[in-house]
Amino acid sequence: MRLVPIIIAVIVAAFMYFFVIERDSLLAFAASEDAAADATVVEVPEEAAPASDVVRVVAVHSTARVIDSAVVVRGETEAERQLDVLAETSGLVTSQPLRKGAFVEQDQIICQIDPGTRPATLAEAQARLIEANAGVPTAMARVDEAKARLEEAKINDNAASKLSQDGFASETRVASTQAAVRAAEAALSAAVSGLDSAQAGIQAAEARVASAQKEIDRLTVRAPFAGLLESDAAEFGSLLQAQGPNGAHCATIIKLDPIKLVGFVPETEVNRVELGALGGARLASGEQVRGTVTFISRAADPNTRTFRVELEVPNKDLKIRDGQTAEIIIAAEGKAAHLLPQSALTLNDEGALGVRVVTKDSEADFVPVSVLRDTTDGIWLDGLPEKADVIIIGQEYVIAGVPVEASYQETNE
Incomplete structure (x- = not known):
């Protein structure tokens, strides 16, 4: 005989009896139990309830210390000089091209242009200069001759005037000598004009010679400074046409030693940067470099309200390239933090x-601060008084004026 099913059936029947037939009695019993529990809660002594709204926090006694401050900006490397070398005259290139990446010295020839008829033009100008110079002695001789004739005419006129006063010369002779003086003066003036014209011809010829010589000098395009070629020089046989004021492109030269670190400092920090201040940078490649401040802009960028600052860094091996991202740190006067x-x-x-x-009244308060430096030991903050009790745990749960009970933690200072 199976007893388990019979026992389960009896239990279920009893449960159904009490739930259906004795339901009111069960509800009354439950209500009496809740009332007893409420009465127990009411009887709890008043001392067990919270006594106040004080918030417990953890704080530290912090004292300001003077640290070596620094101005940190994001920037980039920039070539000391970069120039597009242009040809100032037209013609075919007759030199073999230098390839980009090659190092060139100052005054090294980069492009050589075919002279064409320019030497003949120079020779013609020089011949005209010689001719002009040859005409000067003749003009000077004419001036001397005119001066002599004028002197002679004045002597004759003076003699005729004295003889006329004594009755030994007629008025006609006097008039004739005076006319001769005026003619001699006109001849002298013409001779002087001829001399001036000859000298002007010399100056014009010299100008033509200088122009022809300058045109020949322009045939040789040289490097204005030592540096690296950023582009190939003009190919052999290519035509350079100097059109407009910019000329024809021969090559691009870049100077990387020394190289510049360029950053833009906020207007709130620019007065802390001084010329000659030491600085350094960490490049995106991880390399660290050092230099000095050589330029601080006096005019702010109209869009960002920042000031351009340049540092000069030695780059003998030319490893630092133009346009690399850099985190620049510039030394500044120390501050209490x-x-x-x-x-x-x-x-x-x-x-x-x-x-x-x-605060002294054991209340929370808010103090705005600025971050000077971030280190592995913590952050250096400016804006607090010399001594302050700073909340380090629980500050998110209080606002200004809330009473606090602080337990203080020791610092590692």
Whole structure:
């Protein structure tokens, strides 16, 4: 005989009896149990309830210390000089091209242009100069001759005038000598004009010679400074046409030693940067370099309101390239700051960055701060008084004016 099914059936029947037939009795019993529990809660002594709204927090006693401050900006490397070397005259290139990446010295020939008829033009100008120079002695001789004739005419006129006063010469002779003086003066003036014209011809001939010589000098395009070629020089046989003021492109030269570090400093930090200050940078490749500040802009960028700052860095091996990203650090005067855990930072309702502090009245307060430096030991903050009790745990649960009970943690200072 199976007893288990019979026992289960009896239990289910009893449960159904009490749930259906004795339902009211069960509800009354449950209500009496709840009332007893409520009565027990009411009888709890008043001392067990929270005594106040004080918030418990953890804080540290922080004292400001002077640290070597620095201005940190993002920037890039920039070539000391970069120039497109242009040809100032037209013609076919007769030199073999230098390939990009080649190093060229100052005044080294980069492009040589076919002279064409330019030497003949120079020879003609030189011949005209010789001719002009030859005409000068003749003109000077004519001037001397005119001066002598004028002197002779003046002597004759003077003699005729004296003889006329004594009655030994007629008025006709006097008039004739005076006319001769005026003619001699006109001849002298013409001779002087001829001399001036000859000298002007010399100057014009010299100008033509200089122009022809300059045109020949332009046939040789030289490197204005030592550097690397960023583009191939003009190919042999190619035609360079110097059209407009910019001329024809021969090659591009870039100077990388020394190289510049260029950054843009905010207007709030620019007064901390000085000419000659030491600085350094960490390049995107991981390389670290050092240099000095050589330029600080006096005019802000109209879009970003930042000021351009340049550092000069030695680059003898030319490993640093133009346009590399760099994190630039410039040494500045030391400032008093607090070393605190980064977790102590918080934001107020206006979104300002700061920390919560414990006041003398044991209340929380908010102090805005600025970050000077981030280290493995914490962050250096500026904006706090010399001594401050800074909340490092629980600052997110309090606002200004809330009473706090602080337990203080020792610092590693």
